[in-house]
Amino acid sequence: MKPWAAAADRLRELKGLMALAGIVLLAIAISPVAPDGSRIFLQAGNLTDILRQISLIGIVSLGMTLVILTGGIDLSVGSTLALSTSLVAMGLTRAWPGSGYAPHILYAIAAATLAGGLAGAVNGAAIAGIEIQPFIVTLASMIGIRGLAKWLTNNANIDIGFGRDVAAEFAAVFRQKPLVIGSYAVLAAVFWVLLSRTVFGRHVRAIGDNETAARYAGLPIRRVKIVVYALAGLLAGFAGVLYAAENHQGNPNVGVAYELDAIAAVVIGGTRLAGGKGSIAGTIVGTLIMGVLTNMLRLGNVDSNVEMMVKAVIIVLAVAIQRQRSVD
Amino acid sequence: MPDLLRAEGIGKRYGGVCALRNASLALAAGEAHALVGENGAGKSTLAKVIAGSVRPDAGRILIDGEPASIRNPLDAQRLGIGIIYQELDLFPHLSIGENIVVGNLSFPETALVDFRKVDDFCRPFLERVGLRRRPRELLSRLSIGQAQLVALARALSMRARVILMDEPTSSLGEDAAGRLFRTIRELTQSGVAIVYVSHKMDEIFRVCGRATVLRDGGNVGTLEVPKSTPDALVRMMVGQVGNLRADWQSARAAVANRRADCQSAPLLSVSGLTTRKLHNVSFDLRSGEVLGIAGLVGAGRSELGAALFGLARVRAGEIRLRGVPIEPKSPAAAMRHGIGLLPEDRKLQGLMMDMSVLENGALAACRGMRRFGFLSAERERRALDPLYRQLGLKCASFSAPAGSLSGGNQQKALLARWLLADPGVLFLDDPARGIDVGAKQDIYRIIGALAAAGKGVILASSELPELLRCSSRILVLADGRVTAAYDAAEATPERIMAAATGAAEARP
Numbered sequence: 001m002k003p004w005a006a007a008a009d010r011l012r013e014l015k016g017l018m019a020l021a022g023i024v025l026l027a028i029a030i031s032p033v034a035p036d037g038s039r040i041f042l043q044a045g046n047l048t049d050i051l052r053q054i055s056l057i058g059i060v061s062l063g064m065t066l067v068i069l070t071g072g073i074d075l076s077v078g079s080t081l082a083l084s085t086s087l088v089a090m091g092l093t094r095a096w097p098g099s100g101y102a103p104h105i106l107y108a109i110a111a112a113t114l115a116g117g118l119a120g121a122v123n124g125a126a127i128a129g130i131e132i133q134p135f136i137v138t139l140a141s142m143i144g145i146r147g148l149a150k151w152l153t154n155n156a157n158i159d160i161g162f163g164r165d166v167a168a169e170f171a172a173v174f175r176q177k178p179l180v181i182g183s184y185a186v187l188a189a190v191f192w193v194l195l196s197r198t199v200f201g202r203h204v205r206a207i208g209d210n211e212t213a214a215r216y217a218g219l220p221i222r223r224v225k226i227v228v229y230a231l232a233g234l235l236a237g238f239a240g241v242l243y244a245a246e247n248h249q250g251n252p253n254v255g256v257a258y259e260l261d262a263i264a265a266v267v268i269g270g271t272r273l274a275g276g277k278g279s280i281a282g283t284i285v286g287t288l289i290m291g292v293l294t295n296m297l298r299l300g301n302v303d304s305n306v307e308m309m310v311k312a313v314i315i316v317l318a319v320a321i322q323r324q325r326s327v328d
Numbered sequence: 329m330p331d332l333l334r335a336e337g338i339g340k341r342y343g344g345v346c347a348l349r350n351a352s353l354a355l356a357a358g359e360a361h362a363l364v365g366e367n368g369a370g371k372s373t374l375a376k377v378i379a380g381s382v383r384p385d386a387g388r389i390l391i392d393g394e395p396a397s398i399r400n401p402l403d404a405q406r407l408g409i410g411i412i413y414q415e416l417d418l419f420p421h422l423s424i425g426e427n428i429v430v431g432n433l434s435f436p437e438t439a440l441v442d443f444r445k446v447d448d449f450c451r452p453f454l455e456r457v458g459l460r461r462r463p464r465e466l467l468s469r470l471s472i473g474q475a476q477l478v479a480l481a482r483a484l485s486m487r488a489r490v491i492l493m494d495e496p497t498s499s500l501g502e503d504a505a506g507r508l509f510r511t512i513r514e515l516t517q518s519g520v521a522i523v524y525v526s527h528k529m530d531e532i533f534r535v536c537g538r539a540t541v542l543r544d545g546g547n548v549g550t551l552e553v554p555k556s557t558p559d560a561l562v563r564m565m566v567g568q569v570g571n572l573r574a575d576w577q578s579a580r581a582a583v584a585n586r587r588a589d590c591q592s593a594p595l596l597s598v599s600g601l602t603t604r605k606l607h608n609v610s611f612d613l614r615s616g617e618v619l620g621i622a623g624l625v626g627a628g629r630s631e632l633g634a635a636l637f638g639l640a641r642v643r644a645g646e647i648r649l650r651g652v653p654i655e656p657k658s659p660a661a662a663m664r665h666g667i668g669l670l671p672e673d674r675k676l677q678g679l680m681m682d683m684s685v686l687e688n689g690a691l692a693a694c695r696g697m698r699r700f701g702f703l704s705a706e707r708e709r710r711a712l713d714p715l716y717r718q719l720g721l722k723c724a725s726f727s728a729p730a731g732s733l734s735g736g737n738q739q740k741a742l743l744a745r746w747l748l749a750d751p752g753v754l755f756l757d758d759p760a761r762g763i764d765v766g767a768k769q770d771i772y773r774i775i776g777a778l779a780a781a782g783k784g785v786i787l788a789s790s791e792l793p794e795l796l797r798c799s800s801r802i803l804v805l806a807d808g809r810v811t812a813a814y815d816a817a818e819a820t821p822e823r824i825m826a827a828a829t830g831a832a833e834a835r836p
């Protein structure tokens with residue numbers, strides 16, 4: 001087959017792209033008009049706002065894609081995000097023995113992100129090692145990690161503030177649009193390559209497609225699963241860092257239902273919930289669909305309760321148009 | 329008299345692939361009708377169209393001369409059509425009995441499951457197919473051959489007028505197959521029509537009255553089996569072929585002669601191996617040798633592969649590789665020792681059905697084909713292309729999902745995976761399962777070439793001719809014990825069968 005034919009094939013598979021195009025067109029059509037006659041939706045500021053708003057959930061859903069591809073689920077990422085947000089704020093508001101902001105900031109970010117990765121690795125070890133169902137393991141850790149975050153912070157907000165101290169400096173840097181969007185773009189590219197061009201990525205899909213056959217083919221199932229959950233945790237941890245910067249605080253109560261948004265982005269992107277089938281590209285499209293939709297409804301001043309109802313319909317529609325016909 | 333069932337002008341396309349074009353089949357009451365053709369010829373698709381599980385794009389089906397509308401499997405069941413699928417469609421987590429009665433119109437279903445009634449309903453059919461298991465046992469506990477018997481019992485219990493059997497003996501041993509043939513004869517005598525899909529010529533000549541040959545989705549012709557010969561039938565399937573019997577005999581002679589020159593130290597040496605299903609199994613495998621494993625369904629052939637490949641817990645005994653004791657705890661560990669296993673059930677244990685033909689073939693060896701640490705489709709293609717060609721694998725493209733291949737072509741993709749991984753010791757569990765006559769010869773040649781290249785090959789098979797054709801030595805298992813071992817020169821079907829069924833003559 002010619003390369004362009006293969007590319008066209010892949011594009012056709014990405015029916016989510018059509019859904020995205022449809023929603024973008026709709027958003028343009030119903031967008032309010034600025035005094036100068038241009039459509040607000042299309043203004044550069046608005047478009048980059050959308051990207052910034054989806055970046056956090058986008059980063060979390062990259063890891064969720066891998067988890068779901070193995071046939072698992074991770075309900076704990078919202079709590080992990082809260083833990084990391086709290087940890088980074090705690091780290092930044094603690095006294096630092098050295099001089100200079102940069103090492104202090106790096107240390108705080110690394111500690112928070114790695115804590116997320118560790119939480120994920122523990123999930124993975126329980127799932128792959130003790131062979132408990134992912135739903136149950138991550139449901140438990142969703143509760144446990146949230147508890148840990150609250151306990152560490154005494155259930156209080158840790159304000160980062162706007163002064164000239166290290167914490168404020170961190171927030172000023174890490175809430176910039178280019179940095180947030182850039183992080184998402186880089187991570188998305190890395191995970192795209194990881195999933196589609198590496199042995200690890202192939203193993204992820206093979207395990208979700210047929211775990212028994214994966215065992216018979218000698219694939220390192222345990223290792224792959226532990227790494228997948230650890231990556232999901234790392235990404236949630238890093239998203240938590242960005243969350244702290246954006247909101248100028250570490251708060252153990254944030255990130256509730258984040259896991260559900262991430263799962264929604266993944267399945268809207270055409271990844272099969274039972275595993276084996278799906279792609280990072282699809283998840284990016286799914287995330288964009290959610291982002292544009294939210295933006296469109298907000299620009300239209302739609303009541304936030306109505307917004308939820310509309311989202312519900314869109315999720316079902318987006319999955320429906322990508323459905324494989326089950327008979328023949 | 330109108331035919332009991334007629335399928336006329338059936339057409340079916342899958343994307344760019346034409347599975348059936350203007351195919352037809354006429355069945356008379358009380359006949360066993362063979363449906364034959366190469367892998368991918370469209371046999372299974374035609375059977376599924378008649379059974380209502382695939383909707384054709386063109387054509388019609390007549391029953392007793394009346395056009396019938398078959399839109400789903402339930403319609404077909406109501407019209408008296410039963411089917412045993414090539415890739416079994418049973419529920420592994422349900423019991424044997426539940427698998428037989430679920431969706432079965434001839435079982436009077438009640439709101440509450442009455443297990444006693446299920447047992448009573450199933451027992452005669454299980455007896456008839458010769459499966460000595462309790463109806464309440466879980467299906468997942470059975471081997472694929474035994475599962476095939478459950479599918480057969482299910483089809484029988486539907487009291488159908490037409491039963492389509494898509495390679496029903498692909499995992500059955502001689503005894504179970506013999507019982508099936510008796511059942512088929514009884515059924516045809518009572519007026520039931522059987523469609524019999526198989527690649528095994530001897531079976532077709534034993535049970536079938538007529539044969540319809542498909543090639544590339546269309547009819548080549550229908551002939552009277554008793555007035556024909558296997559060579560003539562095969563010629564219709566593939567266009568050209570030599571003398572099968574003579575080929576087989578010369579190949580066997582060659583294997584028997586080669587036996588003399590492998591007197592080296594054993595490559596793999598198993599002594600006193602005991603697992604849940606094996607008892608005190610011992611043998612040596614030398615490099616350059618093909619060791620055949622014979623035995624009835626459930627005798628422990630697959631269990632032996634599982635034990636060597638780290639899939640079954642070894643309770644006692646020792647496995648030595650080149651003299652060094654090893655304890656493979658997992659397939660990955662076994663592979664590090666250079667042991668490979670081609671599993672018997674390609675659907676459950678073998679293929680990733682949504683992944684491409686290329687990815688499936690490369691799965692066990694893709695680490696070695698990377699470029700700068702990344703997967704290289706180009707390298708994989710270059711490595712797999714000759715293998716697929718050699719095996720005669722037919723597919724729309726290398727990026728087509730494995731699930732879209734015909735059964736025999738799936739088997740070839742799985743075989744290619746292990747040929748590419750190229751382990752020093754390869755355990756082949758029914759490697760030619762579902763593979764057509766022509767490609768089978770190629771696979772036997774490949775097995776011979778592996779041995780000639782100094783590998784050790786263990787060939788477990790339910791087909792005696794295959795074992796006799798390829799093996800330099802044959803080990804016979806019965807109930808998890810080795811009951812006999814024969815050199816190629818002294819092995820005969822009678823001796824092997826006697827040892828496999830535990831007849832006194834064979835006991836040493």
Ligand SMILES: Nc1ncnc2c1ncn2[C@@H]1O[C@H](COP(=O)(O)OP(=O)(O)OP(=O)(O)O)[C@@H](O)[C@H]1O
Nearest residue numbers: 342347367368369370371372373732733734735736
């Ligand atoms: N679901 C599907 N999607 C795409 N192609 C399919 C599908 N099912 C069958 N085909 C194609 O249709 C053709 C006929 O397949 P079929 O399974 O009927 O062959 P067969 O004669 O039963 O072969 P075998 O002896 O290997 O079982 C093959 O080329 C196969 O690739």
Ligand SMILES: [Mg+2]
Nearest residue numbers: 372414734735
């Ligand atoms: Mg078939």
